[in-house]
Amino acid sequence: MRASQYYLPTLRQAPAEAEIASHRLLLRGGFIRSLAAGVFSFLPLGLRVLRKVEEVIRTEMNRAGAMEVLMPVLHPRELWERTGRWTAFQPCPLRVKDRNEREFCLGPTHEEVVTDLVARDVTSYKQVPLTLYQIQTKFRDEIRPRGGLIRVKEFTMKDAYSFDVDEAGLDRSYLAMYDAYVRIFDRLGLPVQIVEAEAGSMGGHDTREFMVLNESGEDTIFICDTCGYSANAECAVARPPASTSRERTEKPRLVSTPNAKTIDAVCAVLGLPADQLIKTLIYRAGEEFAAVLVRGDRELNDFKLAGFLRAPDLRMATPEEIEQVTGGPVGFSGPIGLPESVRIIADCEIASVTDAVVGANQADAHLVGADPGVDFQVETYTDLREAVHGDPCARCAGTLQAKRAIEVAHVFKLGTKYSAALDAVVDDEHGEQRPLIMGCYGIGVSRIVAAIAEIYHDDNGLVWPAAVAPFQVALLLLDPDREDLRQIAEQITADLEAAGCETILDDRDERAGVKFKDADLIGHPLRIVVGRKTAETGEVELQRRRDGVQAMAKPEEVVAKAGELLA
RNA sequence: CGGGGCGUAGCGCAGUCCGGUUAGCGCGUCGGCUUUGGGAGCCGAAGGUCGCCGGUUCGAAUCCGGCCGCCCCGACCA
Numbered sequence: 001m002r003a004s005q006y007y008l009p010t011l012r013q014a015p016a017e018a019e020i021a022s023h024r025l026l027l028r029g030g031f032i033r034s035l036a037a038g039v040f041s042f043l044p045l046g047l048r049v050l051r052k053v054e055e056v057i058r059t060e061m062n063r064a065g066a067m068e069v070l071m072p073v074l075h076p077r078e079l080w081e082r083t084g085r086w087t088a089f090q091p092c093p094l095r096v097k098d099r100n101e102r103e104f105c106l107g108p109t110h111e112e113v114v115t116d117l118v119a120r121d122v123t124s125y126k127q128v129p130l131t132l133y134q135i136q137t138k139f140r141d142e143i144r145p146r147g148g149l150i151r152v153k154e155f156t157m158k159d160a161y162s163f164d165v166d167e168a169g170l171d172r173s174y175l176a177m178y179d180a181y182v183r184i185f186d187r188l189g190l191p192v193q194i195v196e197a198e199a200g201s202m203g204g205h206d207t208r209e210f211m212v213l214n215e216s217g218e219d220t221i222f223i224c225d226t227c228g229y230s231a232n233a234e235c236a237v238a239r240p241p242a243s244t245s246r247e248r249t250e251k252p253r254l255v256s257t258p259n260a261k262t263i264d265a266v267c268a269v270l271g272l273p274a275d276q277l278i279k280t281l282i283y284r285a286g287e288e289f290a291a292v293l294v295r296g297d298r299e300l301n302d303f304k305l306a307g308f309l310r311a312p313d314l315r316m317a318t319p320e321e322i323e324q325v326t327g328g329p330v331g332f333s334g335p336i337g338l339p340e341s342v343r344i345i346a347d348c349e350i351a352s353v354t355d356a357v358v359g360a361n362q363a364d365a366h367l368v369g370a371d372p373g374v375d376f377q378v379e380t381y382t383d384l385r386e387a388v389h390g391d392p393c394a395r396c397a398g399t400l401q402a403k404r405a406i407e408v409a410h411v412f413k414l415g416t417k418y419s420a421a422l423d424a425v426v427d428d429e430h431g432e433q434r435p436l437i438m439g440c441y442g443i444g445v446s447r448i449v450a451a452i453a454e455i456y457h458d459d460n461g462l463v464w465p466a467a468v469a470p471f472q473v474a475l476l477l478l479d480p481d482r483e484d485l486r487q488i489a490e491q492i493t494a495d496l497e498a499a500g501c502e503t504i505l506d507d508r509d510e511r512a513g514v515k516f517k518d519a520d521l522i523g524h525p526l527r528i529v530v531g532r533k534t535a536e537t538g539e540v541e542l543q544r545r546r547d548g549v550q551a552m553a554k555p556e557e558v559v560a561k562a563g564e565l566l567a
Numbered sequence: 568c569g570g571g572g573c574g575u576a577g578c579g580c581a582g583u584c585c586g587g588u589u590a591g592c593g594c595g596u597c598g599g600c601u602u603u604g605g606g607a608g609c610c611g612a613a614g615g616u617c618g619c620c621g622g623u624u625c626g627a628a629u630c631c632g633g634c635c636g637c638c639c640c641g642a643c644c645a
Contacts, residue, residue, distance in 0.1 A: 143643065410645065446645085479604095515605085
């Protein structure tokens with residue numbers, strides 16, 4: 001391929017809107033261009049990278065026994081209503097109407113479509129296990145696109161769905177995908193941390209996320225420095241302190257805390273540290289109210305609470321509801337003297353708090369000297385708080401380290417949520433009808449491009465791993481007007497391409513500096529220079545982008561030498 | 568959606584507070600000459616609804632109101 005005929009619009013300066021490295025460099029290198037917030041075009045170079053990533057995924061999926069299909073982007077509303085997700089899916093699917101006012105959404109994910117597909121044609125246990133996948137554009141009306149390709153409204157995703165008759169089959173299908181993912185990221189050269197996670201709006205269990213450690217990521221994960229336990233912040237568990245035994249002391253004492261509606265304010269008024277306070281949050285689930293207790297210096301984790309209460313309509317109580325239930329205004333709620341009907345749930349840590357400050361359930365007052373289990377009873381102690389950097393690991397004597405990460409893939413077990421709703425049932429070996437048990441496995445293909453760019457770059461530009469580089473070799477012909485040099489360069493290009501090494505010949509009518517800068521910016525793994533030195537010595541210069549290792553070679557030796565350097 | 572920032576030539580920016588000639592600068596683009604191994608030099612040229620709509624004013628890039636777009640921080644996800 002000749003650079004002089006290639007669409008290669010590199011930018012000397014990054015557009016102002018790009019902040020993170022991958023976004024900046026992908027724009028500058030002429031890989032992508034933005035059309036609107038979270039909507040991008042892939043230019044020839046970017047598309048080559050995207051296709052490389054796809055191809056790695058495709059071969060490993062096929063190897064794992066999954067079969068590729070292509071499902072529609074346009075999904076009829078009725079299908080989504082059968083699973084209740086027309087309104088429940090977050091972020092909300094993009095919706096369109098046809099000329100007859102029939103409603104569709106642009107597929108944000110394909111559980112409904114694939115399950116419906118399988119429901120129509122799979123009727124016997126003999127037809128499973130079955131794993132179908134596709135590589136396709138997904139649409140999500142993201143609340144806030146950000147970070148170039150990191151979070152967008154329209155993106156390429158590989159999504160796979162497995163169907164089995166029993167849990168054992170699901171386990172096998174799940175493991176096959178898990179292993180395939182490990183191989184995929186290994187081949188892509190992308191180091192991933194596999195973490196425990198929540199399933200989000202898809203529903204499911206045994207959720208694992210494949211994370212690329214990076215400051216531009218949107219997730220926080222915790223990794224134990226000793227045992228390797230790792231989990232998304234949404235479900236990371238820290239070891240609570242040993243619970244403390246208490247004796248009945250004096251009854252809690254009412255103190256005046258005028259206008260102290262926040263933990264900070266109460267601490268200031270009473271001169272006490274926040275870990276001496278118990279924060280009482282009032283939640284509503286259906287017609288039921290719950291008082292949720294966490295230590296004053298902690299944050300409640302909503303995922304954990306929702307997971308414990310298992311109430312689909314869980315929400316914080318309104319100020320009016322709080323007043324009605326506790327008898328006091330917002331900011332002064334406490335666990336003492338609540339109506340019997342209010343459940344009291346506490347984070348494990350509360351069990352070791354003594355002599356605590358709690359809200360008095362009346363305006364401008366708190367109670368001092370409250371002891372859990374003595375002055376009030378707790379229905380259940382469970383892990384409800386947000387883990388923080390430096391917390392003790394729940395599984396060993398190690399310490400949890402907080403890190404930022406980019407989620408690039410996700411595997412989890414769906415169970416029968418979709419098969420039951422969409423009648424994907426088969427006869428088992430006894431002739432009994434059973435809903436298929438599903439697993440779901442996603443990879444953010446275009447996001448991987450961003451993640452690789454985040455990880456592999458330096459001050460001069462991108463540094464693509466060979467597996468995904470748009471071209472393996474950039475051959476810089478510094479004097480395109482010299483016919484002898486041009487012939488050498490073209491011969492080397494032909495040799496390399498014949499050897500299966502994708503090569504772009506930079507024969508543009510540009511100065512040497514421009515070609516060097518562009519080659520560095522674009523990040524070709526190997527650069528070969530044909531220039532004046534070649535005319536003098538008959539040799540060309542090879543340089544590896546990754547570490548700058550150089551070598552000289554005669555034209556007929558270039559293929560072998562390039563192979564060595566790219567290995 | 569809440570908070571913050573920004574919108575002037577393809578890209579990066581100045582000018583806006585304090586209204587007043589023909590709206591500037593760097594890069595890029597086009598033409599010419601020179602140059603030619605790390606984003607060249609000189610000469611010449613093209614390129615602008617100053618995001619949009621309305622208002623104030625003799626006069627608006629600049630002041631006021633509304634709207635749109637983009638980026639960043641927060642709650643969601645691949």
